[in-house]
Amino acid sequence: MSLSKLISSLPIHPSKSPYIYRLMRIMTHSGFFSQQSVTDNELEIEYMLTDASRLLLKGNPMSVTPFVQAMLDPVLTNPWHQMSTWLKNEDSSAFEITHGRYFWDYAAHDPIFNRLFNESMASDARLVSDLLIDKCKGVFDGLESLVDVAGGTGTMAKTLSKSFPQMECIVFDLPHVVDGLQGSHNLSYVGGDMFQEIPQAHAILLKWILHDWNDEQCVKILKKCKESLKNKGKDGKVIIIEMVLDNEKENVNESVETQLFFDMLMMILVVGKERNKREWINLISSAGFTDYKITPILGLRSIIEIYP
């Protein structure tokens, strides 16, 4: 679309028209648009969508707009301003200083934020789930049952239950997340606390969970998972989807910056962290698991299968 057409399509006051070129210039520089032709007349410049902006289109079923909207909500941005206060006192997170509650407790008490956050996680799960099944079918092949621990509103489990109709899937999360959600013939929802008890299954999925917690809490969660595995041999496993920070590549990989910002997000909002391979192996063995396999397959993220 040309700049002149763009300006006439936007619901803006005519006095603001000259500013659109400057907004488009920085968004083009950041990779959200590309420019077709070089011209001296700004109004003739033609902009095209890029892969990044396609992920933000309203009609795109893979849209991650809900994720971006949640991350830009003041509930999540205000805590960043409390980092220096947090560094000077004993509070567990800058989120707690800002809102007076832990992250998950806040979500339980604010239904609007709860919906916004759950929808943001669901949009990410929609993006990843097809890719996961496409590239890593073998990880789930032959499993009789699986619990998606802290599985949110069940987007990932729904895709798994459709792709593996013989597998019984349970979505386990806090009651305020799963109450009232409808399952299907091989998908059910269970409300509870993963630090107390996890439903039994042949495999357990932990997607974006352990990075929310400190090492001690992760070991507790993993031990609870181990207790809930029906098969204690090689056939039983916990499937972890998380980032594995790569110390060796340092700044060569442009994903490193994103990974390190996620580490900051986990520091500010919750009590978690992103971990490197050595830190993952420490957690896995401290929880009593004897073997592991790491497959770096989903861009920023890896699949870490661990065996009792």
Ligand SMILES: C[S@@+](CC[C@H](N)C(=O)[O-])C[C@H]1O[C@@H](n2cnc3c(N)ncnc32)[C@H](O)[C@@H]1O
């Ligand atoms: C970052 S979200 C990940 C959701 C989902 N696994 C995904 O990848 O889309 C973390 C989830 O942990 C859940 N959670 C937090 N504390 C929990 C607890 N004690 N027991 C069960 N679930 C919990 C939250 O409600 C939230 O749905």
Ligand SMILES: COc1ccc(-c2oc3cc(O)cc(O)c3c(=O)c2O)cc1
């Ligand atoms: C791109 O894929 C993802 C990125 C981030 C997350 C994610 O995001 C948040 C955001 C928060 O404000 C708090 C959180 O605890 C989390 C997560 O735990 C998390 O995984 C998911 C997918």
